[in-house]
Amino acid sequence: MSGEKISGQCLCGAVHITVTDPKHEIEVCQCDMCRRWSGSFYTALTGESHDIQGEESITEYRSSDWAERGFCNKCGSSLWYTFLPTGGRSFSAGLFDASINYTIEKEIFVDERATWSRLNGDHPCQTAQEVIEEAKAAGFSFD
Secondary structure: OOOOEEEEEOOOOOOEEEEEEEOOEEEEEOOHHHHHHHOOOEEEEOEEEEEEEOHHHEEEEEOOOOEEEEEEOOOOOEEEEEEOOOOEEEEEHHHEHHHHHOEEEEEEOHHHOOHHHOOOOOOOEEOHHHHHHHHHHOOOOOO
């Protein structure tokens, strides 16, 4: 751990997030729910730890049995995705200016992506079935 910290905020500035030791790769989710939530696809940024300020401006929405999504209740910015079985949280990469040069780690749910949101690049891509099979192999259940 290097102790590197990056800071970001929602559109109106009511919510500020600091991520310590961010991974310099972004996971892109093209699933139907992420498209509806973000307007295109979700860009997941993770790190070793995080600090959140402005909690009074945050609303969380349980979008499925296994996920919760956070957004600013003042400007509507998408803030994070929490995978409930583990408590793992990723943040919307667009909140952080420092993330603009990060690379794509992988793209998931590519079989659900819109024609207009196809990304170029030589990165791994997984279909919904591949993602679910990987999660089940890790011991998670979606039934």
